[in-house]
Structure formats: structure tokens, C-alpha cells
Amino acid sequence: MKNIKEIIVGVLLFGIVIASIIYWQATKEVEDPTNVKAAATMRVDELMARDEADIKAINGEIIEVTGIVLANETDATSSTISLGMNEMEVIVCQMDDRHLENMSKLTKGHFVKFRGKLTGQDFDEMMGKTIQMKNCVLVTQ
Amino acid sequence: MKIVTIGLLCFITLAASADKYLTKTAKISFYASGGSEKIEADNRAVGVLLDSKTGALRFLLLIKSFVFDKKLMQEHFNENYLESGKYPKASFDGQVIDFDKINMAKDGKYNVKVSGKLTIHGVTKSVSEAGVLLVQNGQPNLTSAFSITLEDYKIKIPGVVKDKIAKDVKIEIDANLKKM
Numbered sequence: 001m002k003n004i005k006e007i008i009v010g011v012l013l014f015g016i017v018i019a020s021i022i023y024w025q026a027t028k029e030v031e032d033p034t035n036v037k038a039a040a041t042m043r044v045d046e047l048m049a050r051d052e053a054d055i056k057a058i059n060g061e062i063i064e065v066t067g068i069v070l071a072n073e074t075d076a077t078s079s080t081i082s083l084g085m086n087e088m089e090v091i092v093c094q095m096d097d098r099h100l101e102n103m104s105k106l107t108k109g110h111f112v113k114f115r116g117k118l119t120g121q122d123f124d125e126m127m128g129k130t131i132q133m134k135n136c137v138l139v140t141q
Numbered sequence: 142m143k144i145v146t147i148g149l150l151c152f153i154t155l156a157a158s159a160d161k162y163l164t165k166t167a168k169i170s171f172y173a174s175g176g177s178e179k180i181e182a183d184n185r186a187v188g189v190l191l192d193s194k195t196g197a198l199r200f201l202l203l204i205k206s207f208v209f210d211k212k213l214m215q216e217h218f219n220e221n222y223l224e225s226g227k228y229p230k231a232s233f234d235g236q237v238i239d240f241d242k243i244n245m246a247k248d249g250k251y252n253v254k255v256s257g258k259l260t261i262h263g264v265t266k267s268v269s270e271a272g273v274l275l276v277q278n279g280q281p282n283l284t285s286a287f288s289i290t291l292e293d294y295k296i297k298i299p300g301v302v303k304d305k306i307a308k309d310v311k312i313e314i315d316a317n318l319k320k321m
Contacts, residue, residue, distance in 0.1 A: 025213055026211070026213050027211065028211065028212045028213060029210060029211065029212060030208075030209060030210065030211065030212045030215055031212065059205070060205070071166070073166055073185075073317075078183070078185060080166045080185045080186065082165065082166065087163060087165065087321070090165055092165055092166055092185075092186040094184075094185045094186055094206065094208055097208075119186075119203055119205040119206045120203045120205055120206070120229055122188060122201055122202075122203055122230065124188065124190075124199075124201055126161070126190055126199075127163060127165070127188045127190050127199075127201065130165050130186070130188060132186045132203055132205075132206045134186070134205075134206055134208050135208065
């Protein structure tokens with residue numbers, strides 16, 4: 001009788017542990033790059049000069065980019081900042097919405113360093129070249 | 142001769158872009174909740190090009206640029222459902238119907254119809270959707286809300302999570318364009 005009781009308690013505990021792991025995995029937020037070591041640090045022009053294969057090699061990595069703010073589209077819930085000299089060759093950074101403080105203060109011409117996840121590049125004859133990053137945070141300004 | 146050629150090329154480029162409006166930070170959101178769990182994401186790095194001479198409209202986006210709150214949801218979206226490694230981009234190439242009735246030089250709100258080819262997950266479909274084009278100070282803002290059926294784009298959802306994900310996904314577009 002005692003053995004059956006122990007087995008039931010053991011199974012229940014095992015079930016609770018498994019359920020907790022599943023719940024933890026399912027509710028885990030996307031990585032906050034604030035304290036993540038960047039796989040690479042480069043200037044906007046260095047990143048723009050890379051070809052598609054080079055970008056593919058670091059796609060999905062957390063990288064740091066330094067450059068000049070071209071445009072800032074920030075509101076209460078989101079911020080998207082473009083880095084570069086002109087719209088035809090630009091790095092679009094979707095800022096991490098957990099770190100929006102001070103983002104509205106950035107204006108065209110500010111020199112900044114962002115850290116975030118590289119999500120790829122897009123090239124179109126009429127639209128030009130765009131390199132995209134997401135969950136970006138401001139490192140220095 | 143070289144200077145003349147460069148000058149001519151610059152002129153052609155300027156002339157070609159004179160009637161074009163561009164943004165690389167348009168926003169596309171999707172809502173796919175089939176149950177109580179919130180399944181949605183935004184992509185605020187969408188490229189949109191509008192040719193005001195012809196009404197030609199183009200959207201380009203990277204699937205991996207969709208931003209999620211939950212890590213596991215983002216992984217499943219990219220690896221299992223949209224297969225972003227295999228199909229990294231989605232696009233729309235089409236036309237604003239009756240664009241000649243829109244006066245880009247005057248402020249106004251126009252209900253528009255857009256039709257063209259939508260490519261998602263490597264599948265291209267002809268679509269026709271309604272939207273609103275708001276012209277303010279010579280700058281157009283294009284918004285639209287419509288639904289797509291996952292099955293139409295061969296996006297397979299495993300049986301275990303079938304009830305949690307909607308079969309028809311609601312898409313919202315918001316593009317603030319600027320003259321090139």
C-alpha cells in the first residue's frame with residue numbers, strides 16, 4: 001500500500017516538473033540582447049559592403065552596429081530607427097519594446113551604437129539595399 | 142564625354158524616381174489566435190514602393206523580421222510554419238486600381254482597391270483587397286486589413302496546435318510613404 005502511494009506521489013511530482021518545463025518554455029520571452037555578447041561589431045558602411053553570402057553567415061546573430069541616424073519613427077509602443085546616409089542603402093533597426101526609453105530623443109545625424117539580432121538583407125533594383133535588425137537596444141549615443 | 146554620360150545617368154535616375162514614393166519602415170501585423178492564446182507579431186521593416194505615374198505597388202518583407210513576444214512562438218513560426226530558411230521573403234507586386242482618379246497633389250482620403258500577386262511561403266496567389274489611401278501634404282499613407290487562408294499558401298499547422306491557430310489569419314498594413 002505504501003509502495004503504491006509512493007509511486008503515485010512520484011508520478012505526480014514528475015508530471016508537475018514536466019508541466020513546469022513546458023510552461024516555462026512556452027512563456028519564455030524572446031532574448032533581450034542587453035547583456036548578450038555581440039558576435040561582431042561593425043560600422044554601417046562595413047555591414048552595407050558585405051555581400052549576401054557574408055550577411056547570411058551572420059544572420060540570426062546578435063551584432064553591434066555603429067552609425068548615423070537617418071530617420072527615427074518612435075511612438076509610445078514601438079520604435080524603428082534607420083541608420084545610414086541615404087534611403088537607398090539603409091539599416092532598419094526595430095528597437096526592442098522593453099527598452100524604448102530615450103529612443104524619441106534620437107534625431108537625424110546622431111551617432112549611435114545599437115546591439116540587436118540580424119534578420120537578413122533585402123535588395124531590390126528600385127528600393128535599393130536594406131539590412132534588417134530586430135530587438136535592438138541602444139548601447140551608446 | 143564621361144561627364145556627359147554620368148550627368149545623363151543621374152538625370153535618368155532622377156527622372157525615373159520623380160514619381161515614386163518609398164518607405165522601408167512600413168508595418169505589417171498579423172493576428173492568428175484560434176483559441177485563448179495571443180498569437181500575433183509585427184514587422185516594422187517592410188519595404189513599400191508606389192509609382193504614382195502608373196499606380197504600381199510593391200511590398201517586400203523578410204519573414205525573420207517579424208517580432209514576437211514569445212521565443213518558442215517565434216521559433217515555430219520561422220522553422221515549422223513559414224520555413225523562413227527556405228522561403229526568407231514575402232512580397233506583393235500589383236496595382237492600385239483606378240490610380241488616375243487619385244490626386245497626389247491634394248489632401249484627401251480615397252478608398253482604393255489593390256490587386257496583384259501575393260507571394261508567401263513560396264506560393265504566389267492573385268489577390269484583390271480594399272484599402273485606404275490618405276494623402277496629407279503630398280505624402281501618402283496606405284492602410285489595409287484583410288485575411289489570408291494558411292492552406293492557400295501551403296502553410297501546414299500540426300494537429301497538436303491546430304485548435305490554437307486560426308485557419309484564416311488577419312493581416313493589417315500601415316505604410317507611410319515619402320517621395321523619393
